[in-house]
Amino acid sequence: xxxxxxxxxxxxxxxxxxxRADALLEILHDIQEHEGFVPKVALGDVAKALNLSRADVxxxxxxxxxxxxxxxxxxxVKICRAEACQSMGAMSLIETFLAKRGMTLGETSDDxxxxxxxxxxxxxxxxxxxxxxxGKLAARLTSQKLETLVAEAGR
Amino acid sequence: MSIxxxxxxxxxxxxxxxxxxxxxxxxxxxxxxxxxSVKRNGSRGALFLEPLVEVETANGRVAYGPxxxxxxxxxxDADFLHGGQHRLxxxxxxxIAFLKNQERLTFARAGLADPLDLVAYEANGGLAGLKNAxxxxxxxxxxxxxxxxxxxxxxxxxxxxxxxxxxxxxxAAQKYVACNADEGDSGTFAxxxxxxxxxxxxIEGMIIAGFATGAxxxxxxIRSEYPDAIAKMKAACLVMAKAGWLGDNVGGSGAAFHLHVxxxxxAYICGEESSMLESxxxxxxxxxxxxxxxxxxxxxxxxxxxxxxxxxxxVPVILAKGAAYYKDFGMGRSRGTLAFQxxxxxxxxxxxxxxxxxxxxxxxxGFGGGTATGKPFxxxxxxxxxxxxxxxxxxxxxxxxxxxxxxxxxxxxGGIVVFDESVDMAEMARFAFDFCAIxxxxxxxxxxxxxxxxxxxxxxxxxxxxxxxxxxxxEDLCQVMTDGSLCxxxxxxxxxxxxxxxxxxxxxxxxxHAVAAE
Numbered sequence: 001x002x003x004x005x006x007x008x009x010x011x012x013x014x015x016x017x018x019x020r021a022d023a024l025l026e027i028l029h030d031i032q033e034h035e036g037f038v039p040k041v042a043l044g045d046v047a048k049a050l051n052l053s054r055a056d057v058x059x060x061x062x063x064x065x066x067x068x069x070x071x072x073x074x075x076x077v078k079i080c081r082a083e084a085c086q087s088m089g090a091m092s093l094i095e096t097f098l099a100k101r102g103m104t105l106g107e108t109s110d111d112x113x114x115x116x117x118x119x120x121x122x123x124x125x126x127x128x129x130x131x132x133x134x135g136k137l138a139a140r141l142t143s144q145k146l147e148t149l150v151a152e153a154g155r
Numbered sequence: 156m157s158i159x160x161x162x163x164x165x166x167x168x169x170x171x172x173x174x175x176x177x178x179x180x181x182x183x184x185x186x187x188x189x190x191x192s193v194k195r196n197g198s199r200g201a202l203f204l205e206p207l208v209e210v211e212t213a214n215g216r217v218a219y220g221p222x223x224x225x226x227x228x229x230x231x232d233a234d235f236l237h238g239g240q241h242r243l244x245x246x247x248x249x250x251i252a253f254l255k256n257q258e259r260l261t262f263a264r265a266g267l268a269d270p271l272d273l274v275a276y277e278a279n280g281g282l283a284g285l286k287n288a289x290x291x292x293x294x295x296x297x298x299x300x301x302x303x304x305x306x307x308x309x310x311x312x313x314x315x316x317x318x319x320x321x322x323x324x325x326x327a328a329q330k331y332v333a334c335n336a337d338e339g340d341s342g343t344f345a346x347x348x349x350x351x352x353x354x355x356x357x358i359e360g361m362i363i364a365g366f367a368t369g370a371x372x373x374x375x376x377i378r379s380e381y382p383d384a385i386a387k388m389k390a391a392c393l394v395m396a397k398a399g400w401l402g403d404n405v406g407g408s409g410a411a412f413h414l415h416v417x418x419x420x421x422a423y424i425c426g427e428e429s430s431m432l433e434s435x436x437x438x439x440x441x442x443x444x445x446x447x448x449x450x451x452x453x454x455x456x457x458x459x460x461x462x463x464x465x466x467x468x469x470v471p472v473i474l475a476k477g478a479a480y481y482k483d484f485g486m487g488r489s490r491g492t493l494a495f496q497x498x499x500x501x502x503x504x505x506x507x508x509x510x511x512x513x514x515x516x517x518x519x520x521g522f523g524g525g526t527a528t529g530k531p532f533x534x535x536x537x538x539x540x541x542x543x544x545x546x547x548x549x550x551x552x553x554x555x556x557x558x559x560x561x562x563x564x565x566x567x568x569g570g571i572v573v574f575d576e577s578v579d580m581a582e583m584a585r586f587a588f589d590f591c592a593i594x595x596x597x598x599x600x601x602x603x604x605x606x607x608x609x610x611x612x613x614x615x616x617x618x619x620x621x622x623x624x625x626x627x628x629x630e631d632l633c634q635v636m637t638d639g640s641l642c643x644x645x646x647x648x649x650x651x652x653x654x655x656x657x658x659x660x661x662x663x664x665x666x667x668h669a670v671a672a673e
Binding site: 085 | 166167169170171202203205339340341342343344347379380381382417418419420421422423434435436437438439440455496497498499500501504505527536540570572573574575578583586590593594
């Protein structure tokens with residue numbers, strides 16, 4: 001059952017975008033920025049405000065990789081898996097990072113401390129391997145550098 | 156009189172510590188009682204030198220890089236504020252070979268000033284194109300773009316002027332200009348650098364496009380992986396609006412142009428123009444069948460001019476200096492310049508703008524200095540994840556749309572990802588299918604199902620299972636995907652796969668895995 005807070009957030013965000021159906025991606029981004037994820041109950045509010053079906057809104061939310069239906073860990077790491085980063089060792093960097101934690105890509109650790117996801121190009125292709133740690137772009141990564149940045153972000 | 160020190164705020168430079176360096180310089184200057192003014196510019200594009208710190212001296216700007224936080228004290232000790240010698244010093248920025256040997260039309264202002272300084276933008280040649288355009292006949296503006304030979308820089312290479320003409324001639328109550336800034340290809344960052352380093356140039360190009368075609372509303376669709384570019388473009392729009400270049404009355408012309416910045420949400424397919432339109436309409440990014448073409452029936456069913464960032468960013472210089480000036484650069488039917496992006500396993504990575512006709516070797520070896528690891532070059536993927544992997548004996552090909560296409564490769568958006576001898580080309584072929592499966596919009600069967608089956612079949616090959624038959628199956632699957640896909644996602648995924656098979660077949664010759672003894 002949604003808290004009154006969550007319901008009014010989705011509604012007010014929709015209103016701020018003029019309840020325009022074409023602004024759905026912006027609305028979902030804003031909801032996620034506010035809540036950390038897009039709560040299921042928000043989908044119904046959004047559908048109502050934009051005069052769309054719940055299926056439409058659900059379809060959009062699940063089509064795009066950015067939107068999450070559950071809260072992320074304290075630290076979110078998005079490591080690039082695309083070609084330029086691969087050329088500089090991204091695949092083994094990712095493997096090492098995950099093996100250390102017994103995790104697979106797209107997971108949040110059981111203790112809720114870390115979420116590790118794949119990214120497909122962060123636009124930092126001349127400084128590979130790249131990743132973002134809580135949204136902050138990092139470059140020329142080594143396993144050691146990545147661990148240090150993640151540890152710092154977790155404090 | 157303060158000594159001005161420039162530290163880039165481009166996200167690549169920041170990812171390498173530029174913000175900490177800017178702060179460090181300010182702190183140490185203060186501690187030493189020195190009058191220093193630290194300003195933030197865009198990146199010069201010599202990314203292998205970032206963070207590149209520049210000092211304004213009587214002789215011009217002197218460059219130091221790549222600077223790390225720990226180097227700042229030693230820079231002061233070496234009197235870098237007066238261009239003193241230091242192991243990280245490169246002398247005058249304008250003399251750095253990597254930069255000096257380029258032909259910068261689009262990136263002419265890269266790194267010169269604060270990207271949001273409109274006065275500096277105008278002083279450095281900005282707004283000249285727009286001012287000319289506002290005095291011209293709409294048909295004359297379109298003719299200029301046509302005559303320049305400008306082709307879509309997103310990768311399709313379609314003559315931009317023809318799109319402009321189609322939208323201009325369309326009769327509708329509302330027309331749109333949509334800028335495709337969903338630069339999702341690995342190995343590309345030129346669009347990002349334009350938006351972060353010279354946003355006014357892109358906006359100027361879009362205003363000219365709106366004026367010429369009669370579109371009063373514009374959208375810039377920026378991928379969400381570029382938060383700094385999004386912020387910079389939003390800020391730049393406010394500056395341009397305040398100066399009267401955006402709004403109900405552009406530069407007193409009577410014509411209106413309103414520009415909206417919109418975020419993507421992590422879908423590579425939204426770089427396909429019709430998928431982008433669906434996304435701008437708040438829907439899933441499914442690809443549309445053509446006809447109708449977006450120029451006739453695009454955003455919200457209205458005539459829409461869709462162009463890539465670099466295409467629109469080339470318009471101001473064409474309108475400022477004339478079509479002939481732009482057309483003069485280049486070769487064959489590839490006129491003008493392209494901002495090539497050297498990426499991956501490259502010693503001197505960054506942005507290299509050159510006229511079409513420059514060879515791949517000149518870019519990778521001449522500008523790029525070969526591999527970063529120092530190990531021998533094995534291959535480069537040109538044009539993004541849907542581009543071909545070239546072999547070493549293709550390095551002398553000129554960067555030209557037709558020349559590369561003729562060799563079974565693709566210029567695309569100009570991204571070049573370099574690999575050394577450690578690359579496993581069968582793994583790269585598998586990744587091509589993997590990426591397609593992850594990013595497919597799902598609409599058409601050859602792409603949606605083909606990608607998954609391709610990945611599965613590659614897994615069998617990698618495990619040494621029935622290799623010959625499975626390679627034949629891959630080739631057959633590639634034909635189906637090429638012929639039957641609705642767009643380039645499924646249609647060009649075979650390109651990297653088949654090029655890997657053609658030039659590096661030995662990597663697909665896998666021995667069967669030994670069965671573990673129990």
